[in-house]
Amino acid sequence: MNTLTKRQKEILDYVSEYIQKNGYSPYYEEISEKFGLSALSTVHEHISELVDKGYLEKDERKERGLYLPKKRKQYLEIPLVGQIACGQPIEAIEEKEEVIKVAREQSLRGNLYALRAKGSSMIGDGIFDGDIIIVKKQESAENGDTVVAILEGNQATLKRFYLENEKIRLQPANPDHKAIFRKEVEIRGVVVKIIRNLK
Numbered sequence: 774m775n776t777l778t779k780r781q782k783e784i785l786d787y788v789s790e791y792i793q794k795n796g797y798s799p800y801y802e803e804i805s806e807k808f809g810l811s812a813l814s815t816v817h818e819h820i821s822e823l824v825d826k827g828y829l830e831k832d833e834r835k836e837r838g839l840y841l842p843k844k845r846k847q848y849l850e851i852p853l854v855g856q857i858a859c860g861q862p863i864e865a866i867e868e869k870e871e872v873i874k875v876a877r878e879q880s881l882r883g884n885l886y887a888l889r890a891k892g893s894s895m896i897g898d899g900i901f902d903g904d905i906i907i908v909k910k911q912e913s914a915e916n917g918d919t920v921v922a923i924l925e926g927n928q929a930t931l932k933r934f935y936l937e938n939e940k941i942r943l944q945p946a947n948p949d950h951k952a953i954f955r956k957e958v959e960i961r962g963v964v965v966k967i968i969r970n971l972k
Contacts, residue, residue, distance in 0.1 A: 777826070783808065784819050785828050788839055798839035847877040851907060853887040857921055859900060860892030860950060862928035873905065873968075880965050884910040887968075888921065888931075895919070895931055897946030903970035906931070908962035923959040934960070 823829040832838035914934040932943035943953040
């Protein structure tokens with residue numbers, strides 16, 4: 774939603790509290806009186822802005838026709854395309870098994886796909902066997918990113934990415950597992966969200 778001016782915020786707070794207390798909205802005259810606005814047209818302008826920005830809904834046919842919008846949780850549908858090894862690399866298989874729904878949020882932008890984590894090498898980063906990870910499809914990574922990496926022979930693994938002295942270190946988050954060193958790896962994406970498997 775767009776940002777509000779100080780006065781718009783004050784009017785929104787007043788209208789919201791009024792609706793919650795009384796079950797209906799105030800008259801425009803009441804809003805005008807509350808904020809010492811001599812012209813009703815000024816109230817109309819502020820209300821129109823609040824409606825345009827999605828903070829209020831309006832029924833033109835009613836005198837007390839202002840409403841608080843129903844909170845709709847928006848969901849994204851993301852394809853779950855297989856599993857990823859948190860341990861020894863496994864063959865990279867991408868098949869659209871199913872679609873998962875996740876609540877829309879700022880971090881979930883771009884071309885996304887989901888994988889089911891398999892193994893224990895990333896438990897230090899809170900990724901456990903059976904968890905679902907959401908991955909943003911991209912071919913590059915910054916040091917410290919958790920990446921889906923493809924090694925030689927189409928082997929896939931999930932590790933933290935570090936570029937050191939012209940070598941790539943794929944670092945597990947579990948001391949029982951060793952880092953993987955390569956001159957080259959193919960990055961298939963960066964982890965942007967973890968969905969815990971609570972079973």
